[in-house]
Amino acid sequence: MDRQRRQYARYANRRRPRLRASAAQGDVARRGIATAQPDPAGISRDGRATQGHAQRNRCSRRRHAADALPAGLCCRSRPVAKTGAAELPGRMTEPPLAFRIVNWIAIIDQLTTTEGNRLLKPLGLPLPQLVVLNHFSHRPDEAKTVTSIARALQQPQPGVTKTVQKMVALGFLRERSNGADGRSKFLVLTPAGLAKHRAAVAALTPWTQRAFADWSEKDQRTLFAMLDRLKIWFDRDRDQPRP
Numbered sequence: 433m434d435r436q437r438r439q440y441a442r443y444a445n446r447r448r449p450r451l452r453a454s455a456a457q458g459d460v461a462r463r464g465i466a467t468a469q470p471d472p473a474g475i476s477r478d479g480r481a482t483q484g485h486a487q488r489n490r491c492s493r494r495r496h497a498a499d500a501l502p503a504g505l506c507c508r509s510r511p512v513a514k515t516g517a518a519e520l521p522g523r524m525t526e527p528p529l530a531f532r533i534v535n536w537i538a539i540i541d542q543l544t545t546t547e548g549n550r551l552l553k554p555l556g557l558p559l560p561q562l563v564v565l566n567h568f569s570h571r572p573d574e575a576k577t578v579t580s581i582a583r584a585l586q587q588p589q590p591g592v593t594k595t596v597q598k599m600v601a602l603g604f605l606r607e608r609s610n611g612a613d614g615r616s617k618f619l620v621l622t623p624a625g626l627a628k629h630r631a632a633v634a635a636l637t638p639w640t641q642r643a644f645a646d647w648s649e650k651d652q653r654t655l656f657a658m659l660d661r662l663k664i665w666f667d668r669d670r671d672q673p674r675p
Contacts (some may be wrong), residue, residue: 533662551635557628560595565604565629568621575608575618586670604628 527535549559567584568576578596582589596619599605604625608618644652 547639548636551639552632555628555631555635557632560591561599561604562629562632564592564595564599565621565625565632568605568619568625569629572621572626575620577610577616577618579616581619599625 526532545559548562552559552562563585564581567581568574578589578593581596582592585592596605600607600619602624603622606620606622608620610616610618647655
């Protein structure tokens with residue numbers, strides 16, 4: 433028994449230096465890994481805070497925000513670089529006058545569309561149908577096709593076809609055969625459609641007159657003449673070849 437104990441003691445003494453060396457090497461490796469870990473939250477430039485977090489995370493389930501959140505989301509992250517957004521208004525320039533005029537017309541169209549639909553609701557006349565009636569009212573006796581209406585209104589033909597079909601069913605338009613092309617039909621404004629158009633104009637007139645209540649007749653005619661000039665230019669320009 434004593435002989436076995438002495439042999440075991442000698443074996444343990446020979447193993448002890450190797451175990452100590454391995455433990456020391458593992459500790460150095462662990463310290464190196466902790467030191468080399470990135471600092472996503474930017475808590476310190478030398479990585480000491482990250483090293484401490486990494487060591488505590490190995491011993492505890494609790495994780496620090498710097499180890500859980502991506503860069504820029506931690507409350508202690510490094511300052512965000514300036515983007516110059518505060519200086520942007522100072523560098524902005526006013527759009528050209530021509531663009532502002534057309535943009536103002538588009539804004540007026542948006543504002544009048546909402547109120548126009550509200551005023552036309554008691555008549556059961558949606559604004560798209562009024563637009564078609566307006567197009568026919570300029571030449572009430574002229575027959576038109578769906579293709580010509582879509583081109584004049586600059587609208588997709590399927591949408592115009594749907595609107596026209598509803599107006600035919602309501603009796604505002606009447607279909608007539610097209611001898612030149614059997615695939616299409618002519619559309620003609622009916623007396624009921626003309627009466628509906630007049631009723632819509634009567635419903636919208638008080639509202640439009642309020643908009644020009646403080647305008648002289650001369651100013652109104654001047655504005656109308658200028659808008660008509662602009663409308664004619666755009667009407668001609670759409671037929672010009674594009675590059």
